[in-house]
Amino acid sequence: MPGAGMEKKDNPIRAPDDQGRIHALVSAWLIPPVPPPAWLCAIASIIGVAMAVLMRVGLLGLSSGVGATQPFFPAIMLVTLYAGWRWGMVPTIAGAVFGWWLWGGRDGQPLNSDELSSIVIYLICGGMVAAAAEGLRGAMQGLARARAQRADAETRLRVTQTAAGVGPWDYDLTTGQLNLSPAARRNLGIPEHADIILADLPRFVHPDDRAMTEAIVFGGLNNLTDYEVEYRLADTSKGERWVHGRGEVLCDDTGRPVRMIGLNFDVTNRRRAEAEVRESEARFRALADSAPALMWVTRSDGIRQFVNNAYVAFAGLDYDSALTLDWRTRIFPEDLPRILKEQVAGEASRQPFSLEARYRRADGEWRWLKSFSQPRYDPSGAFAGFIGMAFDTTEAKQAEANLTGMNELLEDRVAAAVAERDAAQAALLQSQKLEAIGQLTGGVAHDFNNLLTVIIGALDVVERHPDDARRRERMVGAALAAAKRGEKLTQHLLAFARRQPLKPEVCRIDGLIAESEGLLRRALGDAFSFHLRLGAGVRSARIDAGQFEAALLNLVVNARDATPPGGEVSIESRQVTLDRKDGDLEPGQYLRVAVRDTGAGMDAATIARAVEPFFTTKPPGEGTGLGLSQVYGFARQSGGSVLIESKPGQGATVALLLPVSEGDAVSESLPRVDHIRTQTPSRVLLVEDDPQVAELVDAMLSDLGHAVVRAGGVDEALLRLEQDDGIQLVLSDVIMPGGKSGVDLAEQLAATRPGLPVVLCSGYTGGDQGRARAGDWPFISKPFSLETLAQALAQARPH
Numbered sequence: 001m002p003g004a005g006m007e008k009k010d011n012p013i014r015a016p017d018d019q020g021r022i023h024a025l026v027s028a029w030l031i032p033p034v035p036p037p038a039w040l041c042a043i044a045s046i047i048g049v050a051m052a053v054l055m056r057v058g059l060l061g062l063s064s065g066v067g068a069t070q071p072f073f074p075a076i077m078l079v080t081l082y083a084g085w086r087w088g089m090v091p092t093i094a095g096a097v098f099g100w101w102l103w104g105g106r107d108g109q110p111l112n113s114d115e116l117s118s119i120v121i122y123l124i125c126g127g128m129v130a131a132a133a134e135g136l137r138g139a140m141q142g143l144a145r146a147r148a149q150r151a152d153a154e155t156r157l158r159v160t161q162t163a164a165g166v167g168p169w170d171y172d173l174t175t176g177q178l179n180l181s182p183a184a185r186r187n188l189g190i191p192e193h194a195d196i197i198l199a200d201l202p203r204f205v206h207p208d209d210r211a212m213t214e215a216i217v218f219g220g221l222n223n224l225t226d227y228e229v230e231y232r233l234a235d236t237s238k239g240e241r242w243v244h245g246r247g248e249v250l251c252d253d254t255g256r257p258v259r260m261i262g263l264n265f266d267v268t269n270r271r272r273a274e275a276e277v278r279e280s281e282a283r284f285r286a287l288a289d290s291a292p293a294l295m296w297v298t299r300s301d302g303i304r305q306f307v308n309n310a311y312v313a314f315a316g317l318d319y320d321s322a323l324t325l326d327w328r329t330r331i332f333p334e335d336l337p338r339i340l341k342e343q344v345a346g347e348a349s350r351q352p353f354s355l356e357a358r359y360r361r362a363d364g365e366w367r368w369l370k371s372f373s374q375p376r377y378d379p380s381g382a383f384a385g386f387i388g389m390a391f392d393t394t395e396a397k398q399a400e401a402n403l404t405g406m407n408e409l410l411e412d413r414v415a416a417a418v419a420e421r422d423a424a425q426a427a428l429l430q431s432q433k434l435e436a437i438g439q440l441t442g443g444v445a446h447d448f449n450n451l452l453t454v455i456i457g458a459l460d461v462v463e464r465h466p467d468d469a470r471r472r473e474r475m476v477g478a479a480l481a482a483a484k485r486g487e488k489l490t491q492h493l494l495a496f497a498r499r500q501p502l503k504p505e506v507c508r509i510d511g512l513i514a515e516s517e518g519l520l521r522r523a524l525g526d527a528f529s530f531h532l533r534l535g536a537g538v539r540s541a542r543i544d545a546g547q548f549e550a551a552l553l554n555l556v557v558n559a560r561d562a563t564p565p566g567g568e569v570s571i572e573s574r575q576v577t578l579d580r581k582d583g584d585l586e587p588g589q590y591l592r593v594a595v596r597d598t599g600a601g602m603d604a605a606t607i608a609r610a611v612e613p614f615f616t617t618k619p620p621g622e623g624t625g626l627g628l629s630q631v632y633g634f635a636r637q638s639g640g641s642v643l644i645e646s647k648p649g650q651g652a653t654v655a656l657l658l659p660v661s662e663g664d665a666v667s668e669s670l671p672r673v674d675h676i677r678t679q680t681p682s683r684v685l686l687v688e689d690d691p692q693v694a695e696l697v698d699a700m701l702s703d704l705g706h707a708v709v710r711a712g713g714v715d716e717a718l719l720r721l722e723q724d725d726g727i728q729l730v731l732s733d734v735i736m737p738g739g740k741s742g743v744d745l746a747e748q749l750a751a752t753r754p755g756l757p758v759v760l761c762s763g764y765t766g767g768d769q770g771r772a773r774a775g776d777w778p779f780i781s782k783p784f785s786l787e788t789l790a791q792a793l794a795q796a797r798p799h
Contacts, residue, residue, distance in 0.1 A: 032082070041083035045090035048075030052091060053098060068099035069122040076126050080133035088133060092126035171198070171221075171247075171260045187243055187266050189235045206232035217247070224249050224257045230267065242271045294369070294390040297376075300383055302347065316362020332358035332366060350375050350383055356393070368397040381605045504542045504638070506661045509573055509591050510534040516549050520556050520571070527565035535574040541591050541658040543638045551631040555595040555654050558628065562599030562652065570596045575660065584641050585657060594655035602646040610644055631656070675790035680797070681705040683724075687717045687732035687742065693782075697731070700786055704793070714740035721753070729796060734762035746777050757796035 036044075052071040060067055072095030080088030096119050103115045111119070167184025171177070178198050185192055188204045205213050209231040220227030226248045233241045247262035288295045288308040297306040304323050315322045315330075331339055335357035346353030356370040371390035378384045513534060524530050552571070559569045576592045578585055602610065611632040631654070632642045639659045646652035684706045688694035698708045709724060711717035713736055721727055730749065732742035746758045763782030778792040 036083060041079075041087045044082050045079050045087050048079045048091045049094040051075060052095065056098075062102065068102045069095045069118070069126075071095075072098070072122075072126065073129055076129045077133045080130045081137050084137070085130045085134040088130035092123065092130060095126060096123055167264045169247075169262055169264065173221075173224075173257055173259060184264055187264050189233055189241075204234055206234050206236075208232070217245070220247050220249075221260065224260075239268075241266065241268045243267065291389075293392075294371075295388065297387050298385040300385045302385075305385075314359075314361055314367075327359070330360045332360075346373060347386070367392055368394045377605070381603050504544055506540050506542050507545050507548070508536075508538060508540050509548075509593060509658070510536045512545055512548060513552065513571060513573060513593070516552060519549075520553065523553060523557055524560050524569055528560060528563060529566075529568040531568065531570040533570060533572040535572070536591050536593075537575075539575055539591055540661045541638070542661040543658060544634070547634045548638075551634045551656065552593070552595070554628070554631055555656075558654070559595050559597035559599065559652070562601075563597045564599065567598040569598075572596065576657070584636070589660040590640065590657045591660055592655050592657055594653050596651065596653045598651045601648045601650050601652050602644070603648050607644045607646060611642065628654070675794045676704065676787060678794065679704045679706070679790055681707070682728040682793075683707045683709065683726045684793075685709045685711060685717060685720055685724075685727045685730045685732075687711045687714070687730065687736070687745065689713060689733065689737050693733075697789075700789055701731070703786065704790055706793075713738050714742070714745045717745055718748070721749075727756075729793065730756060730758045731793070732758065732760055734760055750776075755798075757793075757798070759792045759796045761792075 049072070052075045055071040056067060072091050075091035076088050076095075079091050099115075099119050099122065100111060103109075104111055167187045168181045169184050170179040176198070178196065178201075180188075180190065180196055182192055184190075185194075188201075190196060190204060202210050202214055213229055213231040216227050216229045219225075226246075228244075228246045230242060230244045233243060235241070243264050244267045245262065245264040247260050249257050250259040250261060252258045285306075285308075288306075289310075291308060292310055294311040294314055295306075295308040296304050296311055298304050307319070307322050312319055312322045315325050317325060328336065328340070339355055339357045342353070342355055346355070352372070352374050354370065354372045356368065358366045359369050361367050369390045370393045371388055373386045373388040376384050376387050513532065517532060521530055556569060556571070563569060572592075572594045574592055576590050578587045578590060580587055611628045628642075635642045635656050635658070640657045643655045643657060644652065645655070684701050686694060686697055686701065686708050688697060688710070689712050694710055694712075698710060701708045706729075709720055709727060711720050715738060717730070717732065721730075730745070732745055734742040736742055736745075742760050742762075746760060749756050749758055758777045759780070760777050761780045761782055761784065778795045780788055780792045784792075
């Protein structure tokens with residue numbers, strides 16, 4: 001429907017007719033667009049002169065002096081049109097020479113005055129013909145260039161419309177003819193060559209939107225007014241699709257409406273994005289409303305635009321009244337001057353700030369509230385307001401007050417006072433921990449809830465349909481994928497906190513980048529140009545190869561997301577030398593690995609926050625904000641750093657600086673061994689205090705062909721070893737109850753049973769894990785796969 005398309009023209013320019021094509025062919029042959037070479041011009045001049053002479057001699061012979069120069073005028077015009085006026089002078093002069101020769105030159109007779117006058121007149125006329133032909137030649141070349149430029153413009157317009165999915169349309173109000181462009185037909189799902197009239201169009205609109213669309217579109221046609229409408233398509237075979245249509249009335253010179261033109265375009269992605277935003281907002285509101293702390297969001301002018309249920313309940317008002325509540329009326333009078341001063345300073349700084357004061361609750365009770373306000377920014381980096389959270393710290397304040405008062409009691413109550421003080425300190429510490437957890441929860445909860453939703457839902461489906469092998473395989477795959485995403489999320493958090501343990505090796509940087517090229521190209525996709533410019537040569541760095549590849553992949557994915565299709569992403573490596581300390585980097589030799597893109601770039605404010613966990617400029621649901629933080633954490637743990645160079649509109653370069661290592665690189669082509677198939681069945685003592693984990697690892701060991709003896713702690717493990725001489729290997733968790741760890745067990749066995757292999761595992765990054773990694777025992781981090789377990793068991797056995 002108007003607002004839905006045109007017939008077969010994406011623009012009003014029509015193809016030339018047959019007569020126009022013939023003219024164009026003749027013009028192209030007679031007046032070539034590129035000046036011909038001199039030898040072709042010479043041949044054309046010779047042919048023109050020869051044809052003129054042959055015409056004169058063939059018709060009148062050599063006996064008559066009549067018409068000596070007239071046959072040369074066509075030659076002058078044709079040669080000038082083909083080669084230009086300079087070459088047109090050749091047949092002009094040739095005609096004068098031929099006339100002189102014919103009238104007396106061949107016999108050595110001088111020309112009379114009439115003959116000389118005729119030659120002069122001929123030369124003047126020949127020059128005028130050449131000038132006129134040259135002017136015509138220039139005009140026709142200009143016309144040809146204009147045609148080419150118009151055709152090129154039409155092609156660019158057509159490509160632009162097709163790429164943008166814009167479908168023009170044209171409706172003749174006089175004849176009732178509706179023209180739909182191919183793009184408009186594609187947008188509406190209309191076959192390209194189908195004959196369509198205005199009355200046919202409503203059937204392509206979704207039944208629920210048909211009446212509304214017809215009222216707007218036909219109302220615009222009947223009232224001769226512009227209109228704009230969005231509607232769904234009736235064809236839902238590829239999911240729900242939305243189209244946005246517009247129409248505009250055109251009038252002739254007399255003001256009479258003659259045409260309605262416009263366009264349509266597919267807005268399905270925008271509609272889906274809006275739905276996702278609404279869903280995200282609903283999830284945020286549900287999460288915020290379930291929190292016991294007071295939460296709010298303000299605009300840049302300080303006016304609140306959201307508060308949660310705890311906020312409304314504390315105020316004792318309805319939602320709209322709570323939004324506009326003047327908290328100055330609820331603050332304890334003695335605290336009001338200080339709070340107003342601190343609030344004005346905090347908001348003016350546009351930096352995180354906190355306040356603490358007494359506020360009157362809806363029931364009239366005065367409660368201590370400690371608030372934390374964090375500035376927020378829109379996608380362009382502009383300040384958009386504050387997001388805040390407040391915790392009730394009344395109990396902690398009361399405990400702190402009790403602690404102060406206890407110091408003034410008599411000596412006979414010192415013991416009791418100390419006990420109460422310790423309890424108060426514990427309450428205060430717990431309150432501070434809750435505040436820290438509250439700040440982190442907002443960033444982590446969203447991602448982990450999504451992962452747990454997949455895992456729990458998949459396991460529930462498997463439990464309900466245990467006999468459906470196909471569904472079970474699909475659901476188990478989804479749960480495993482979600483669990484691995486959760487593992488990566490924790491690794492990213494630990495990497496930023498510099499708590500993720502690395503396995504550093506001396507590696508050639510260029511070799512690792514070259515090996516990852518295929519993965520990086522697949523992650524980037526075919527819509528971008530990808531180049532490697534490797535200049536590190538044989539230089540190496542001591543790094544964790546897996547973490548380096550993950551960091552490189554994160555940088556390439558970020559570059560892809562920031563670059564429009566058709567852009568370029570490149571990876572460069574080279575050695576740099578720091579002569580003096582630069583930030584956290586000491587002077588010395590470094591390898592610089594830089595990922596460069598041609599995307600939108602970043603401003604200074606975005607660069608300053610780029611490596612913060614959970615900070616992202618991507619739309620909701622499209623990024624966790626952990627990519628660059630993982631890269632930064634990996635670089636710092638490796639003794640290097642991350643540098644970001646960017647300006648808005650000029651792309652971005654993110655560079656890893658890694659210290660050069662003088663050691664030998666590890667072998668890059670070690671044969672791969674299938675440790676699962678090469679397992680030697682053994683009797684394994686499994687030391688694990690968590691029953692569920694123990695049950696799972698027991699099953700994994702059984703799958704590898706081992707007989708399993710279980711113990712819940714170090715003392716029980718030692719007892720099992722005394723009672724069972726057949727135990728051939730010990731697999732122990734590091735963290736254990738009872739004051740003894742898995743490392744203590746391994747050290748005791750190394751002293752008492754030095755030939756017994758021991759494998760340690762842990763999911764905790766602190767405690768005795770450093771001792772575990774420093775020892776000679778194989779160590780694996782939880783969670784681990786069957787292949788990882790099999791490899792560790794094979795490594796523990798003596799060779």
